[in-house]
Amino acid sequence: MPExxxxxxxxxxxxxxxxxxxxxxxxxxxxxxxVNLLFSGIENDCHGGLTRKSDSRMLKQYKRGTMVRNAxxxxxxxxxxxxxxxxxxxxxxxxxxxxxxxxxxxxxPDLTLLPPSTRLxxxxxxxxxxxxxxxxxxxxxEVIARHHxxxxxxxxxxxxHKRGVVGWIECEGRVxxxxxxxxxxxxxxxxxxx
Amino acid sequence: MPExxxxxxxxxxxxxxxxxxxxxxxxxxxxxxxVNLLFSGIENDCHGGLTRKSDSRMLKQYKRGTMVRNAxxxxxxxxxxxxxxxxxxxxxxxxxxxxxxxxxxxxxPDLTLLPPSTRLxxxxxxxxxxxxxxxxxxxxxEVIARHHxxxxxxxxxxxxHKRGVVGWIECEGRVxxxxxxxxxxxxxxxxxxx
Numbered sequence: 001m002p003e004x005x006x007x008x009x010x011x012x013x014x015x016x017x018x019x020x021x022x023x024x025x026x027x028x029x030x031x032x033x034x035v036n037l038l039f040s041g042i043e044n045d046c047h048g049g050l051t052r053k054s055d056s057r058m059l060k061q062y063k064r065g066t067m068v069r070n071a072x073x074x075x076x077x078x079x080x081x082x083x084x085x086x087x088x089x090x091x092x093x094x095x096x097x098x099x100x101x102x103x104x105x106x107x108x109p110d111l112t113l114l115p116p117s118t119r120l121x122x123x124x125x126x127x128x129x130x131x132x133x134x135x136x137x138x139x140x141x142e143v144i145a146r147h148h149x150x151x152x153x154x155x156x157x158x159x160x161h162k163r164g165v166v167g168w169i170e171c172e173g174r175v176x177x178x179x180x181x182x183x184x185x186x187x188x189x190x191x192x193x194x
Numbered sequence: 195m196p197e198x199x200x201x202x203x204x205x206x207x208x209x210x211x212x213x214x215x216x217x218x219x220x221x222x223x224x225x226x227x228x229v230n231l232l233f234s235g236i237e238n239d240c241h242g243g244l245t246r247k248s249d250s251r252m253l254k255q256y257k258r259g260t261m262v263r264n265a266x267x268x269x270x271x272x273x274x275x276x277x278x279x280x281x282x283x284x285x286x287x288x289x290x291x292x293x294x295x296x297x298x299x300x301x302x303p304d305l306t307l308l309p310p311s312t313r314l315x316x317x318x319x320x321x322x323x324x325x326x327x328x329x330x331x332x333x334x335x336e337v338i339a340r341h342h343x344x345x346x347x348x349x350x351x352x353x354x355h356k357r358g359v360v361g362w363i364e365c366e367g368r369v370x371x372x373x374x375x376x377x378x379x380x381x382x383x384x385x386x387x388x
Contacts (some may be wrong), residue, residue: 004251004326004327006388007251007254008388013346014351033199039244039245039263041295051233052246057198060197060199060315060378061199061315061378062319062321065367066319067365067366068321068365069323069363069365070366071323079255085301098345109387110385110386110387113383113385113386114310115309115310115384116309117310117311117326119255121255125256126253126258127256127262130264132311133380135198152221170262170263171256171262171263184311185385185388186310186326188384188385188388189307189384190305190309190382190383190384191307191308191309191312191382192303192306192307193202193204193303193304194200194202194379
Protein backbone atom coordinates (compact mmCIF):
# COMPACT_ATOMS: atom_id res chain seq x y z
CA MET A 1 0.00 0.00 0.00
CA PRO A 2 1.12 3.61 -0.44
CA GLU A 3 3.30 5.07 2.28
CA UNK A 4 2.27 7.96 4.48
CA UNK A 5 5.63 8.58 6.11
CA UNK A 6 8.79 9.49 4.17
CA UNK A 7 12.27 8.79 5.47
CA UNK A 8 14.52 11.84 5.49
CA UNK A 9 17.80 11.39 3.58
CA UNK A 10 19.91 12.09 6.69
CA UNK A 11 20.02 10.70 10.22
CA UNK A 12 20.34 12.46 13.54
CA UNK A 13 22.48 11.41 16.50
CA UNK A 14 21.73 11.30 20.23
CA UNK A 15 24.27 13.63 21.86
CA UNK A 16 22.99 13.68 25.43
CA UNK A 17 20.20 12.16 27.51
CA UNK A 18 18.76 13.71 30.65
CA UNK A 19 16.16 12.79 33.24
CA UNK A 20 14.98 13.91 36.64
CA UNK A 21 12.67 11.76 38.75
CA UNK A 22 11.70 14.61 41.10
CA UNK A 23 9.74 17.55 39.73
CA UNK A 24 10.07 19.44 42.99
CA UNK A 25 13.77 19.99 42.34
CA UNK A 26 12.85 22.18 39.37
CA UNK A 27 13.35 22.11 35.65
CA UNK A 28 16.99 20.96 35.70
CA UNK A 29 17.66 17.33 34.78
CA UNK A 30 20.77 15.13 35.14
CA UNK A 31 22.73 13.49 32.34
CA UNK A 32 22.39 9.71 32.03
CA UNK A 33 23.95 7.23 29.59
CA UNK A 34 20.67 5.75 28.48
CA VAL A 35 16.94 6.04 29.05
CA ASN A 36 14.09 3.59 28.85
CA LEU A 37 11.14 4.85 26.84
CA LEU A 38 7.78 3.54 28.07
CA PHE A 39 4.27 4.30 26.80
CA SER A 40 3.99 6.41 29.95
CA GLY A 41 7.10 8.44 29.05
CA ILE A 42 10.77 8.26 30.02
CA GLU A 43 11.21 5.89 32.95
CA ASN A 44 12.20 7.84 36.08
CA ASP A 45 11.53 11.24 34.58
CA CYS A 46 9.05 13.59 36.19
CA HIS A 47 7.59 14.79 32.88
CA GLY A 48 6.31 11.29 32.12
CA GLY A 49 2.76 10.08 32.63
CA LEU A 50 -0.03 9.07 30.29
CA THR A 51 -1.93 12.21 31.31
CA ARG A 52 -1.04 15.60 32.75
CA LYS A 53 -2.82 18.74 33.90
CA SER A 54 -3.10 21.37 31.18
CA ASP A 55 -1.12 24.54 31.80
CA SER A 56 -0.74 28.09 30.52
CA ARG A 57 0.23 26.86 27.06
CA MET A 58 -3.32 25.79 26.25
CA LEU A 59 -5.50 28.31 28.06
CA LYS A 60 -7.47 28.93 24.87
CA GLN A 61 -8.27 25.23 24.63
CA TYR A 62 -8.57 24.13 28.30
CA LYS A 63 -9.29 25.58 31.70
CA ARG A 64 -5.99 25.37 33.61
CA GLY A 65 -5.64 22.02 35.38
CA THR A 66 -7.85 20.04 32.97
CA MET A 67 -6.65 16.43 32.73
CA VAL A 68 -5.33 15.84 29.19
CA ARG A 69 -3.28 13.17 27.44
CA ASN A 70 0.38 13.90 27.90
CA ALA A 71 1.80 14.74 24.48
CA UNK A 72 4.78 16.41 26.21
CA UNK A 73 6.39 13.27 27.63
CA UNK A 74 9.75 14.07 26.03
CA UNK A 75 11.52 17.38 25.36
CA UNK A 76 13.98 17.20 22.45
CA UNK A 77 16.47 19.91 21.57
CA UNK A 78 19.17 20.27 18.96
CA UNK A 79 22.82 20.82 19.80
CA UNK A 80 23.13 23.22 16.86
CA UNK A 81 20.04 25.23 17.82
CA UNK A 82 21.22 25.48 21.44
CA UNK A 83 24.53 26.84 20.14
CA UNK A 84 22.67 29.37 17.98
CA UNK A 85 20.64 30.52 20.96
CA UNK A 86 23.76 30.91 23.13
CA UNK A 87 25.42 32.90 20.36
CA UNK A 88 22.46 35.26 20.00
CA UNK A 89 22.29 35.66 23.80
CA UNK A 90 26.03 36.37 23.90
CA UNK A 91 26.85 33.59 26.38
CA UNK A 92 29.22 30.60 25.98
CA UNK A 93 26.49 27.96 26.05
CA UNK A 94 22.91 27.11 26.92
CA UNK A 95 23.16 23.92 28.94
CA UNK A 96 20.42 21.39 28.11
CA UNK A 97 19.68 20.92 31.81
CA UNK A 98 18.75 24.60 32.09
CA UNK A 99 15.91 24.18 29.60
CA UNK A 100 14.51 20.84 30.78
CA UNK A 101 15.82 18.80 27.85
CA UNK A 102 15.48 15.00 27.82
CA UNK A 103 17.24 14.42 24.51
CA UNK A 104 19.85 16.57 22.83
CA UNK A 105 20.38 15.57 19.22
CA UNK A 106 22.64 16.68 16.40
CA UNK A 107 22.48 16.41 12.63
CA UNK A 108 18.81 17.34 12.25
CA PRO A 109 18.75 20.83 10.73
CA ASP A 110 15.98 23.07 12.09
CA LEU A 111 14.84 20.36 14.49
CA THR A 112 12.24 22.75 15.91
CA LEU A 113 10.58 23.02 12.49
CA LEU A 114 10.01 19.26 12.15
CA PRO A 115 6.32 18.82 11.36
CA PRO A 116 3.87 17.40 13.91
CA SER A 117 3.56 13.58 13.74
CA THR A 118 7.17 13.21 12.60
CA ARG A 119 8.48 9.88 13.93
CA LEU A 120 11.99 9.66 15.45
CA UNK A 121 13.22 6.06 15.44
CA UNK A 122 16.11 4.62 17.47
CA UNK A 123 18.17 1.46 17.04
CA UNK A 124 16.24 -0.51 19.67
CA UNK A 125 13.01 0.11 17.75
CA UNK A 126 11.89 2.79 20.20
CA UNK A 127 9.91 5.56 18.53
CA UNK A 128 9.00 9.08 19.59
CA UNK A 129 6.22 11.02 17.84
CA UNK A 130 6.61 14.79 17.63
CA UNK A 131 3.47 16.55 18.81
CA UNK A 132 4.55 20.11 18.27
CA UNK A 133 7.20 22.81 18.60
CA UNK A 134 8.08 23.84 22.14
CA UNK A 135 7.81 27.57 22.75
CA UNK A 136 10.38 29.31 24.95
CA UNK A 137 8.82 30.45 28.22
CA UNK A 138 9.94 32.21 31.37
CA UNK A 139 10.94 29.15 33.44
CA UNK A 140 14.13 28.29 31.49
CA UNK A 141 14.68 32.02 31.00
CA GLU A 142 14.85 32.38 34.80
CA VAL A 143 17.24 29.42 35.16
CA ILE A 144 19.59 30.87 32.54
CA ALA A 145 19.39 34.33 34.11
CA ARG A 146 20.64 32.86 37.40
CA HIS A 147 23.75 31.60 35.59
CA HIS A 148 24.13 34.57 33.26
CA UNK A 149 22.49 37.69 34.70
CA UNK A 150 23.68 39.77 31.74
CA UNK A 151 22.87 38.57 28.24
CA UNK A 152 22.83 40.42 24.95
CA UNK A 153 19.33 39.17 24.25
CA UNK A 154 16.78 37.35 26.43
CA UNK A 155 16.15 33.61 26.12
CA UNK A 156 12.53 33.91 25.03
CA UNK A 157 13.41 36.10 22.08
CA UNK A 158 16.64 34.26 21.19
CA UNK A 159 15.11 30.78 21.38
CA UNK A 160 11.96 31.36 19.31
CA HIS A 161 11.72 28.45 16.79
CA LYS A 162 14.95 27.01 18.26
CA ARG A 163 13.66 25.52 21.50
CA GLY A 164 13.05 22.04 20.10
CA VAL A 165 9.94 19.90 20.05
CA VAL A 166 7.91 17.84 22.49
CA GLY A 167 6.48 14.42 21.85
CA TRP A 168 5.16 11.11 23.11
CA ILE A 169 6.27 7.50 22.98
CA GLU A 170 4.78 5.40 20.17
CA CYS A 171 6.98 2.34 20.71
CA GLU A 172 8.85 1.38 23.86
CA GLY A 173 12.59 0.70 23.97
CA ARG A 174 15.95 1.93 25.19
CA VAL A 175 17.80 4.95 23.78
CA UNK A 176 21.54 5.28 24.31
CA UNK A 177 23.91 8.20 23.92
CA UNK A 178 25.42 8.01 20.43
CA UNK A 179 22.40 6.25 18.87
CA UNK A 180 21.51 7.13 15.30
CA UNK A 181 18.04 8.56 14.72
CA UNK A 182 15.99 7.76 11.63
CA UNK A 183 13.42 10.43 10.81
CA UNK A 184 10.02 9.76 9.21
CA UNK A 185 7.95 12.76 8.20
CA UNK A 186 4.26 12.99 7.24
CA UNK A 187 3.05 14.31 3.85
CA UNK A 188 4.65 17.67 3.15
CA UNK A 189 1.87 20.11 2.34
CA UNK A 190 -0.06 23.08 3.72
CA UNK A 191 -3.74 23.02 4.63
CA UNK A 192 -5.28 25.21 1.94
CA UNK A 193 -8.11 26.74 4.01
CA UNK A 194 -6.31 28.38 6.95
CA MET B 195 2.70 33.65 25.99
CA PRO B 196 2.59 33.23 22.22
CA GLU B 197 0.09 30.76 20.83
CA UNK B 198 1.04 27.60 18.98
CA UNK B 199 -2.43 26.66 17.79
CA UNK B 200 -4.57 28.89 15.57
CA UNK B 201 -8.34 28.68 15.48
CA UNK B 202 -9.75 28.23 11.99
CA UNK B 203 -12.32 30.86 10.99
CA UNK B 204 -15.03 28.24 10.44
CA UNK B 205 -16.53 25.43 12.50
CA UNK B 206 -17.40 21.90 11.54
CA UNK B 207 -20.51 19.95 12.55
CA UNK B 208 -20.95 16.36 13.75
CA UNK B 209 -23.27 14.73 11.20
CA UNK B 210 -23.13 11.11 12.35
CA UNK B 211 -21.50 9.01 15.08
CA UNK B 212 -20.74 5.31 14.78
CA UNK B 213 -19.31 2.62 17.02
CA UNK B 214 -18.97 -1.14 17.09
CA UNK B 215 -17.95 -2.96 20.27
CA UNK B 216 -17.11 -6.21 18.46
CA UNK B 217 -14.22 -6.25 16.02
CA UNK B 218 -15.08 -9.80 14.90
CA UNK B 219 -18.19 -8.52 13.14
CA UNK B 220 -15.95 -6.62 10.71
CA UNK B 221 -15.33 -3.05 9.77
CA UNK B 222 -18.98 -1.95 9.76
CA UNK B 223 -20.15 0.14 12.70
CA UNK B 224 -23.62 1.18 13.90
CA UNK B 225 -24.98 4.70 14.20
CA UNK B 226 -25.43 6.06 17.72
CA UNK B 227 -26.71 9.41 19.00
CA UNK B 228 -23.67 10.16 21.10
CA VAL B 229 -20.30 8.71 22.06
CA ASN B 230 -18.14 9.00 25.13
CA LEU B 231 -14.52 9.83 24.37
CA LEU B 232 -12.08 8.33 26.87
CA PHE B 233 -8.27 8.49 26.92
CA SER B 234 -8.48 4.89 25.77
CA GLY B 235 -10.63 5.78 22.75
CA ILE B 236 -14.36 5.76 22.07
CA GLU B 237 -16.18 3.87 24.80
CA ASN B 238 -17.59 0.61 23.42
CA ASP B 239 -15.75 0.81 20.13
CA CYS B 240 -13.40 -1.95 19.06
CA HIS B 241 -10.80 0.43 17.62
CA GLY B 242 -10.17 1.91 21.07
CA GLY B 243 -7.31 1.00 23.38
CA LEU B 244 -4.23 2.85 24.59
CA THR B 245 -2.08 0.53 22.49
CA ARG B 246 -2.56 -1.62 19.41
CA LYS B 247 -0.56 -4.02 17.30
CA SER B 248 1.10 -2.39 14.31
CA ASP B 249 -0.22 -3.45 10.93
CA SER B 250 0.61 -3.25 7.23
CA ARG B 251 0.46 0.54 7.30
CA MET B 252 3.76 0.79 9.16
CA LEU B 253 5.80 -2.12 7.88
CA LYS B 254 8.72 0.20 7.14
CA GLN B 255 8.73 1.35 10.76
CA TYR B 256 7.66 -1.76 12.72
CA LYS B 257 7.62 -5.50 12.35
CA ARG B 258 3.94 -6.47 12.03
CA GLY B 259 2.36 -7.04 15.43
CA THR B 260 4.68 -4.70 17.37
CA MET B 261 2.84 -3.11 20.30
CA VAL B 262 2.52 0.63 19.64
CA ARG B 263 0.55 3.50 21.11
CA ASN B 264 -2.84 3.70 19.45
CA ALA B 265 -2.94 6.92 17.45
CA UNK B 266 -5.85 5.48 15.42
CA UNK B 267 -8.47 5.49 18.18
CA UNK B 268 -10.92 7.48 16.08
CA UNK B 269 -11.64 7.49 12.33
CA UNK B 270 -13.09 10.79 11.10
CA UNK B 271 -14.53 11.34 7.63
CA UNK B 272 -16.19 14.24 5.91
CA UNK B 273 -19.71 14.13 4.49
CA UNK B 274 -18.57 16.21 1.51
CA UNK B 275 -15.54 14.01 0.78
CA UNK B 276 -17.65 10.84 1.03
CA UNK B 277 -20.04 12.38 -1.49
CA UNK B 278 -17.10 13.20 -3.80
CA UNK B 279 -15.84 9.63 -3.57
CA UNK B 280 -19.28 8.21 -4.37
CA UNK B 281 -19.58 10.53 -7.33
CA UNK B 282 -16.19 9.49 -8.73
CA UNK B 283 -17.06 5.82 -8.19
CA UNK B 284 -20.40 6.36 -9.91
CA UNK B 285 -22.53 5.08 -7.02
CA UNK B 286 -25.28 6.87 -5.06
CA UNK B 287 -23.38 6.99 -1.77
CA UNK B 288 -20.50 5.64 0.28
CA UNK B 289 -22.03 4.79 3.63
CA UNK B 290 -19.80 5.73 6.60
CA UNK B 291 -20.33 2.27 8.11
CA UNK B 292 -18.72 0.71 5.03
CA UNK B 293 -15.45 2.49 5.70
CA UNK B 294 -15.23 2.09 9.49
CA UNK B 295 -16.05 5.72 10.30
CA UNK B 296 -16.57 6.81 13.92
CA UNK B 297 -17.35 10.44 13.17
CA UNK B 298 -18.79 11.94 10.02
CA UNK B 299 -18.44 15.70 9.96
CA UNK B 300 -19.45 18.49 7.60
CA UNK B 301 -18.24 22.03 7.03
CA UNK B 302 -14.51 21.27 7.17
CA PRO B 303 -13.21 21.61 3.61
CA ASP B 304 -10.54 19.07 2.67
CA LEU B 305 -10.81 17.40 6.07
CA THR B 306 -8.29 14.79 4.96
CA LEU B 307 -5.67 17.49 4.42
CA LEU B 308 -5.89 18.83 7.99
CA PRO B 309 -2.32 18.86 9.32
CA PRO B 310 -1.12 16.39 11.95
CA SER B 311 -1.64 17.62 15.53
CA THR B 312 -4.73 19.59 14.53
CA ARG B 313 -7.09 19.67 17.54
CA LEU B 314 -10.85 19.11 17.06
CA UNK B 315 -12.79 20.48 20.01
CA UNK B 316 -16.39 19.69 20.96
CA UNK B 317 -18.90 21.50 23.17
CA UNK B 318 -18.33 19.21 26.17
CA UNK B 319 -14.62 20.09 26.13
CA UNK B 320 -13.71 16.76 24.54
CA UNK B 321 -10.75 17.04 22.17
CA UNK B 322 -9.44 14.78 19.41
CA UNK B 323 -5.91 15.21 18.06
CA UNK B 324 -5.36 14.33 14.39
CA UNK B 325 -2.40 12.00 13.98
CA UNK B 326 -2.45 11.67 10.24
CA UNK B 327 -4.40 11.15 7.03
CA UNK B 328 -6.04 7.74 6.62
CA UNK B 329 -5.15 6.00 3.38
CA UNK B 330 -7.78 4.01 1.49
CA UNK B 331 -7.06 0.28 1.66
CA UNK B 332 -8.64 -2.91 0.43
CA UNK B 333 -10.87 -3.67 3.45
CA UNK B 334 -13.43 -0.91 2.86
CA UNK B 335 -12.96 -1.45 -0.87
CA GLU B 336 -14.17 -5.05 -0.39
CA VAL B 337 -17.15 -3.96 1.71
CA ILE B 338 -18.23 -1.43 -0.92
CA ALA B 339 -17.74 -3.98 -3.71
CA ARG B 340 -20.21 -6.29 -1.96
CA HIS B 341 -22.84 -3.54 -2.11
CA HIS B 342 -21.84 -2.19 -5.53
CA UNK B 343 -20.04 -4.84 -7.59
CA UNK B 344 -19.79 -2.45 -10.55
CA UNK B 345 -18.28 0.95 -10.03
CA UNK B 346 -16.84 3.45 -12.48
CA UNK B 347 -13.66 3.69 -10.44
CA UNK B 348 -12.34 1.65 -7.50
CA UNK B 349 -12.51 2.93 -3.92
CA UNK B 350 -8.76 3.04 -3.37
CA UNK B 351 -8.21 5.32 -6.33
CA UNK B 352 -11.35 7.41 -5.79
CA UNK B 353 -10.77 7.93 -2.07
CA UNK B 354 -7.11 8.97 -2.14
CA HIS B 355 -6.80 12.13 0.03
CA LYS B 356 -10.55 11.94 0.74
CA ARG B 357 -10.66 9.09 3.26
CA GLY B 358 -10.44 11.29 6.34
CA VAL B 359 -8.03 11.30 9.24
CA VAL B 360 -7.33 9.21 12.32
CA GLY B 361 -6.57 10.52 15.76
CA TRP B 362 -6.46 10.06 19.51
CA ILE B 363 -8.27 11.52 22.49
CA GLU B 364 -6.52 14.41 24.22
CA CYS B 365 -9.40 15.33 26.53
CA GLU B 366 -12.29 13.12 27.58
CA GLY B 367 -15.95 14.06 27.13
CA ARG B 368 -19.14 13.31 25.26
CA VAL B 369 -19.77 14.12 21.61
CA UNK B 370 -23.33 14.36 20.31
CA UNK B 371 -24.76 14.37 16.82
CA UNK B 372 -25.16 17.99 15.74
CA UNK B 373 -22.29 19.29 17.91
CA UNK B 374 -20.21 22.14 16.53
CA UNK B 375 -16.48 21.46 16.10
CA UNK B 376 -13.85 24.12 16.74
CA UNK B 377 -10.62 23.49 14.84
CA UNK B 378 -7.14 24.42 16.12
CA UNK B 379 -4.25 24.00 13.72
CA UNK B 380 -0.49 23.98 14.38
CA UNK B 381 1.94 26.44 12.73
CA UNK B 382 1.42 26.45 8.99
CA UNK B 383 4.79 25.84 7.34
CA UNK B 384 6.83 23.23 5.51
CA UNK B 385 9.96 21.57 6.86
CA UNK B 386 12.70 23.08 4.67
CA UNK B 387 15.03 20.05 4.54
CA UNK B 388 12.83 17.26 3.18
